[in-house]
Amino acid sequence: MKEKVSSKSRRSGIKIMSGLIVLIGSLAYAMVFAVVNGTLGFLSAMSITALGAAGIAKALGAGVALSYGWIIGLAIACGVIRGLLRFAEQYLNHFIAFRLLAVLRNKIFIALRRLCPAKLESKQKGSIIAMITADIETLEVFYAHTVSPVCIAVAVSLTVLAVLTFALSPYFALVALLGYLTVGVIMPLISSSKMKTDGVNYRREFSQFNAFYMDSIKGIKDIVLHNAGEKRMNEVGQRSGNLLVHAKRLKNKTAYSQVVTEVCVSFFTVIAAAVGVILVATGKTDIGKAIVGVVIVTGSFGPVIALSALPGNLTQTFAGGDRVLDLIAEKPAVLPVENKKDFDFESVEVKDLCFGYDDTARVLQDVCLHAEKGEIVGITGDSGSGKSTLLKLLLRFWQKESGEIMYGDSDIDEINTSSLLDNVTMVSQTTYLFDDTIEENLRIAKRDATREEIDEACKRASVYEFIQSLPEGYGQKTGSLGENFSAGEKQRIGLARAFLRGSKLILLDEPTSNVDSINEGIILKSLKDGKKDAGIILVSHRESTMAIADRVYRIENGKISEVTNGRQK
Ligand SMILES: Nc1ncnc2c1ncn2[C@@H]1O[C@H](COP(=O)(O)OP(=O)(O)OP(=O)(O)O)[C@@H](O)[C@H]1O
Ligand SMILES: [Mg+2]
Missing domain, CATH: 1.20.1560.10 (ABC transporter type 1, transmembrane domain)
Structure with a gap:
């Protein structure tokens, strides 16, 4: 394209x-x-x-x-x-x-x-x-x-x-x-x-x-x-x-x-x-x-x-x-949907989903997947196999080629974009921090959040103590390109943002790839504890991360299959 x-x-x-x-x-x-x-x-x-x-x-x-x-x-x-x-x-x-x-x-x-x-x-x-x-x-x-x-x-x-x-x-x-x-x-x-x-x-x-x-x-x-x-x-x-x-x-x-x-x-x-x-x-x-x-x-x-x-x-x-x-x-790859349906996330059913960024190569072929509120669904696969692509399609960042992505009984193409973004959020592989204070960077997810809500989100993302240890606390400037923070710190601030947003479906793309095992443990525990309120789709290469998933899918050569305990089902 x-x-x-x-x-x-x-x-x-x-x-x-x-x-x-x-x-x-x-x-x-x-x-x-x-x-x-x-x-x-x-x-x-x-x-x-x-x-x-x-x-x-x-x-x-x-x-x-x-x-x-x-x-x-x-x-x-x-x-x-x-x-x-x-x-x-x-x-x-x-x-x-x-x-x-x-x-x-x-x-x-x-x-x-x-x-x-x-x-x-x-x-x-x-x-x-x-x-x-x-x-x-x-x-x-x-x-x-x-x-x-x-x-x-x-x-x-x-x-x-x-x-x-x-x-x-x-x-x-x-x-x-x-x-x-x-x-x-x-x-x-x-x-x-x-x-x-x-x-x-x-x-x-x-x-x-x-x-x-x-x-x-x-x-x-x-x-x-x-x-x-x-x-x-x-x-x-x-x-x-x-x-x-x-x-x-x-x-x-x-x-x-x-x-x-x-x-x-x-x-x-x-x-x-x-x-x-x-x-x-x-x-x-x-x-x-x-x-x-x-x-x-x-x-x-x-x-x-x-x-x-x-x-x-x-x-x-x-x-x-x-x-x-x-x-x-230039024509956008997807047009926003307006004046169609709003929905409340309960489950998502992906059926025979096909997608390619251009005509030459299909990235996803007949992908099927199910996820619902109260469960953690894991996705693994080699680098470049299409995991991030699948998450982006669930947010309709790109237009699917064929197949269905059903939220409840509505296809994603029939759902108002604003309703979709209210229900589904994503922490992508790289978190962008604006050149502003940490608090402003968090509030982008929820403008009117109370201090308690912000504290709670940061604790769940295992970044609360780090922020408290900074001289200016929440008022600390991130610096342009977030250069004042380590990759893991940025990642955890990104996670806190997603928790603060309070979406019913959270898509996490390698949320712990830059985090040490102690912080990973805290994050995974809070994901587990919080899953009753939301559905979580978790992409990761790490076995330790995948261990908390209720079900795991593996993407290989564009195809997806459910795996249990590392074996194909
Ligand atoms: N915007 C894009 N335009 C064209 N091709 C893309 C684009 N984004 C990704 N791709 C290609 O699509 C394929 C799948 O990419 P994707 O990012 O989904 O992989 P991934 O499974 O998330 O990999 P990783 O584990 O390394 O994050 C790759 O071959 C990649 O080069
Ligand atoms: Mg990826």
Whole structure:
């Protein structure tokens, strides 16, 4: 399933752009406002030089209708307006940028929440973190520095063309139009096709380098342990050099395209001046209009020049946008069940259950199992035989392929997800502790638990005395990744969480794998004592743990069979 996502063919640029524009939703009004603002800002800035040109033309004796006073007054007014608009533009750009980041992060979180937990197992956590940080940052560039420049360029260019055509001379408009098309359309298309592979290559090298670097930092203990530091460092150096080569290539091409753009703008400025001279010489226009026309054409390239700088960013933005759109569009492995049945756990009957993570290999084949309140059911089997998978299916983390999982008289697919999670809980093989106090980490199972309930759960998990021995007791911080605790301590806190939750069916995946025999004894005794209130399904390799089970199943090659005293029944 994971391959499906990564090998999906890339969307076209247009598709990515339209997909991204739809994403901004309620912020569209602010974007429109920013574009109007930017357009008026450019036009008022251009008006200042145009008015200056009109003043010079008047001084040269051309017939300019405005008095010097008006020319100076209007130029000052345009300057003030330009200043105000500039302020509004900066304000809006930042408003949009930060709001967009928030909106996009929220959308990605909702998508992750929907895909959780099944699809997240198959996606590398690193790539998700990359998506939340780097990809969203590049998308911000797309909205704030790509969409609005394109819109502003179109709006300013059309306005200037209209002014040139109707107030001065259509010949100027023609020169300007050719200039805009060359600088704003043809050049970006050529350079984007030339830089596409370089952009993609650079991005790929960049993310590979980051991944390798992060991997090295995470695994630094093992690197030191195996004296592999020098080799690793050389590889970091080599990859960094590689990245530099790609970065240089991209920068060179960007610089080259900027130079060509500047040359084009100069070329069209010269053409505009030549057209002005011809128009005056042939009596088609007066010197005043010619000067103003040439100045307007020359000064109007700003917005389209901004477009020619886009392609370098755009390929990276599209790659990031593609990944974000992929994630948002990805179908979850299971859809939550709502508005169907609620239930109270009494027993579970699994019949002919088949499941595989992908089409290639079945993990479970015709599995049958029964468990009910008041009993402990054990499951053993070799590593990789499908024990954890079976537990996940009992919680509907994945969709079963065929067969039945009946809770009472309802199949699992007919039971509301919230009711299922209220009745069934699981302690998985690895307990995740949030970077918070122990108490908060326990309360995640039951927000309003009393202190007595928390104490009781911790005692049953044999972790009460350990917590009491900590300087801050329940208020002790766990540290990021729960690094302040040993594997066994974490495991017991995870167990306490499950006991606190008070579910009627508790699924325990190797609950004592990291625990010494004294603590194991305490935990197993409390499981035994507590079984009258709940059903327990216990996965373990350990014979000492399996000894408390009322019945034991063994999974082998995807098939399950009941065993007694280690012998097949
Ligand atoms: N998310 C997943 N996507 C694809 N394959 C998976 C996934 N999770 C597990 N598998 C594969 O399914 C098989 C069963 O895995 P499972 O975790 O259920 O084994 P297990 O019996 O719990 O093993 P262990 O005793 O080592 O915990 C393994 O071959 C494993 O590689
Ligand atoms: Mg397992």
